[in-house]
Amino acid sequence: MVQRGQRVEEAILARRERVNDAIPDDLPVVEPERLYEASRYLLDAGGKRLRPTMVLLAAEALADVEPLSVDYRAFPALSGDDVDVMSAAVSVEMIQSFTLIHDDIMDDDDLRRGVPAVHREYDLETAILAGDTLYSKAFESMLETGAEPDRSVQAVSKLASTCTKICEGQAFDIDFESRDAVTPDEYLEMVELKTAVLYAASAAIPAELLGADEEIDALYGYGLDVGRAFQIQDDLLDLTTPSEKLGKQRGSDLVEDKQTLITLHAREQGVDVDSLVDTDSVEAVTEAEIDEAVERLEEAGSIDYARETAHELIASGKENLQILPDNEARDLLEGIADYLVEREY
Amino acid sequence: MVQRGQRVEEAILARRERVNDAIPDDLPVVEPERLYEASRYLLDAGGKRLRPTMVLLAAEALADVEPLSVDYRAFPALSGDDVDVMSAAVSVEMIQSFTLIHDDIMDDDDLRRGVPAVHREYDLETAILAGDTLYSKAFESMLETGAEPDRSVQAVSKLASTCTKICEGQAFDIDFESRDAVTPDEYLEMVELKTAVLYAASAAIPAELLGADEEIDALYGYGLDVGRAFQIQDDLLDLTTPSEKLGKQRGSDLVEDKQTLITLHAREQGVDVDSLVDTDSVEAVTEAEIDEAVERLEEAGSIDYARETAHELIASGKENLQILPDNEARDLLEGIADYLVEREY
Numbered sequence: 080m081v082q083r084g085q086r087v088e089e090a091i092l093a094r095r096e097r098v099n100d101a102i103p104d105d106l107p108v109v110e111p112e113r114l115y116e117a118s119r120y121l122l123d124a125g126g127k128r129l130r131p132t133m134v135l136l137a138a139e140a141l142a143d144v145e146p147l148s149v150d151y152r153a154f155p156a157l158s159g160d161d162v163d164v165m166s167a168a169v170s171v172e173m174i175q176s177f178t179l180i181h182d183d184i185m186d187d188d189d190l191r192r193g194v195p196a197v198h199r200e201y202d203l204e205t206a207i208l209a210g211d212t213l214y215s216k217a218f219e220s221m222l223e224t225g226a227e228p229d230r231s232v233q234a235v236s237k238l239a240s241t242c243t244k245i246c247e248g249q250a251f252d253i254d255f256e257s258r259d260a261v262t263p264d265e266y267l268e269m270v271e272l273k274t275a276v277l278y279a280a281s282a283a284i285p286a287e288l289l290g291a292d293e294e295i296d297a298l299y300g301y302g303l304d305v306g307r308a309f310q311i312q313d314d315l316l317d318l319t320t321p322s323e324k325l326g327k328q329r330g331s332d333l334v335e336d337k338q339t340l341i342t343l344h345a346r347e348q349g350v351d352v353d354s355l356v357d358t359d360s361v362e363a364v365t366e367a368e369i370d371e372a373v374e375r376l377e378e379a380g381s382i383d384y385a386r387e388t389a390h391e392l393i394a395s396g397k398e399n400l401q402i403l404p405d406n407e408a409r410d411l412l413e414g415i416a417d418y419l420v421e422r423e424y
Numbered sequence: 425m426v427q428r429g430q431r432v433e434e435a436i437l438a439r440r441e442r443v444n445d446a447i448p449d450d451l452p453v454v455e456p457e458r459l460y461e462a463s464r465y466l467l468d469a470g471g472k473r474l475r476p477t478m479v480l481l482a483a484e485a486l487a488d489v490e491p492l493s494v495d496y497r498a499f500p501a502l503s504g505d506d507v508d509v510m511s512a513a514v515s516v517e518m519i520q521s522f523t524l525i526h527d528d529i530m531d532d533d534d535l536r537r538g539v540p541a542v543h544r545e546y547d548l549e550t551a552i553l554a555g556d557t558l559y560s561k562a563f564e565s566m567l568e569t570g571a572e573p574d575r576s577v578q579a580v581s582k583l584a585s586t587c588t589k590i591c592e593g594q595a596f597d598i599d600f601e602s603r604d605a606v607t608p609d610e611y612l613e614m615v616e617l618k619t620a621v622l623y624a625a626s627a628a629i630p631a632e633l634l635g636a637d638e639e640i641d642a643l644y645g646y647g648l649d650v651g652r653a654f655q656i657q658d659d660l661l662d663l664t665t666p667s668e669k670l671g672k673q674r675g676s677d678l679v680e681d682k683q684t685l686i687t688l689h690a691r692e693q694g695v696d697v698d699s700l701v702d703t704d705s706v707e708a709v710t711e712a713e714i715d716e717a718v719e720r721l722e723e724a725g726s727i728d729y730a731r732e733t734a735h736e737l738i739a740s741g742k743e744n745l746q747i748l749p750d751n752e753a754r755d756l757l758e759g760i761a762d763y764l765v766e767r768e769y
Binding site: 110111113114181184185203204205207208210211212214215216218219222227228229231232235236238239240242243246247249250251253254 | 455456458459526529530548549550552553555556557559560561563564567572573574576577580581583584585587588591592594595596598599
């Protein structure tokens with residue numbers, strides 16, 4: 080198990096490096112430079128590149144090739160044509176980056192990936208425009224894979240409907256902040272739209288581009304399950320990982336009254352979630368307060384509920400992969416699913 | 425001449441009505457309703473629908489059919505297939521609406537089409553998200569025309585690169601505000617990117633969807649010329665149309681120190697443009713002040729220069745249309761070009 084964990088981390092790192100090399104090629108800083116610098120700012124600040132890694136691994140699993148043995152820019156489709164799956168990988172990463180830039184404006188967040196948010200480093204105008212530029216550039220990249228036209232239409236249609244869903248998810252998220260009663264199911268639907276659909280598109284688009292029709296739905300389902308589990312794990316980590324490891328105050332979601340699957344479950348169990356932590360700022364809250372709140376959530380069964388939900392989603396996600404050829408890339412996709420809920424930060 | 429002017433206006437009105445009917449079908453208000461209401465807000469507030477009208481007229485000219493005689497949802501491609509050119513028309517209007525919503529945030533404008541800007545009627549978050557939703561919905565609509573896949577790829581690629589250029593144009597426009605020396609050529613390049621490329625795409629995309637390869641470049645050139653002329657005419661009208669007709673203070677560009685082709689030309693002629701109007705607010709400026717400023721610009725030849733530039737562009741735009749079959753729709757496209765520089769508000 081540990082051994083696979085290491086292999087998975089190495090697989091992510093190796094593909095991250097390839098994606099990092101590809102980004103300046105697909106999104107060069109040209110005139111007007113300030114706009115393109117702002118568009119690249121968050122991409123260059125880091126990130127695990129999980130979504131593009133999923134694109135690349137799904138392509139390798141489908142083509143049944145030795146991982147990292149084939150040029151991602153000229154990947155064999157079932158028809159025999161070369162497809163630039165790296166261009167698709169960079170495309171989904173650009174979409175991810177565009178949503179982060181606009182979300183940070185909407186949430187008025189100052190920091191992202193350890194650096195100032197784009198609207199802080201630059202300004203509001205430039206941040207809106209940088210996001211808009213990444214949006215169209217992502218579509219351009221998805222259209223430049225060299226896949227058969229009907230395949231390109233399928234892939235870019237998925238990208239477009241995915242973006243619409245992400246917007247809907249963000250709208251639900253904003254709406255939930257001002258609503259008292261949100262059910263766990265409504266929360267999970269919001270997470271599906273806001274977060275999981277981009278994982279789903281990342282896993283399914285290579286099947287569309289390469290012409291692997293029978294695997295499209297299964298890979299989409301895999302990404303959807305894994306993406307939802309990923310968000311639930313994020314919610315769990317906020318409560319269970321020490322602040323030093325987390326890079327921010329443990330329990331900050333509770334302090335900021337953020338709704339999560341855990342608090343929504345607790346509320347349904349009759350827990351007075353709003354008064355779990357009285358302190359209003361992450362600077363003032365004590366570890367003892369958080370400990371006590373977590374204990375209450377454990378007693379209500381809410382932490383176990385979230386953990387079980389995440390594990391069920393991971394199991395379902397991995398089950399979806401059984402349709403793929405039994406190879407190393409498939410094993411790594413399964414490993415990524417486990418990795419997402421086993422990670423501690 | 426008057427007679428054609430009337431026919432052109434009627435042609436625009438008739439297609440506007442069709443487009444207005446199509447918008448609720450292609451962009452229905454679904455959950456989350458607030459998001460979709462905000463996305464529809466500006467579209468429902470009005471607009472001439474010039475860009476979608478260009479899509480529809482170009483399709484009619486290319487197919488060489490009697491105007492308004494064929495269902496826009498099932499338009500004959502050269503291959504014999506049915507193409508939903510209305511879906512493409514709504515797509516470009518959604519892109520136009522998205523850019524207006526985001527531009528109004530960037531420029532901190534309060535009013536648009538006589539109603540509050542979306543970020544005023546709703547809020548900043550919703551306005552950003554409504555723009556983002558229109559963006560992806562526009563791509564979805566462009567992918568749903570039923571055109572041959574290679575045609576769809578061509579059309580949607582043009583839409584994506586057009587959006588990138590619009591972002592670049594807006595970035596140049598923002599950049600110019602803080603720059604002293606902008607040349608008329610730089611200004612015209614900015615106008616091309618910010619405004620004209622969407623007219624160009626509107627005129628050319630029907631040729632791509634219907635398979636009229638030889639007419640693509642000519643129609644693109646037509647739109648590019650007409651779009652640039654349109655912006656120059658806007659700049660001229662600000663100086664020459666009485667405030668009552670204009671719906672805002674005449675000369676407001678001068679009061680607000682906005683760079684236009686006219687002021688940039690005058691600056692090159694040695695006119696001290698910054699002190700043409702001393703008053704800083706449109707409320708305080710007098711008609712006499714504006715009159716005197718306009719007289720100085722006339723003496724410098726700047727108004728004639730802008731007028732000539734616009735007319736040359738219109739002549740060039742119409743010349744581009746000669747490749748089309750000689751029919752009523754082509755005549756109306758020529759008429760729209762004239763209409764854009766003959767209009768008085």
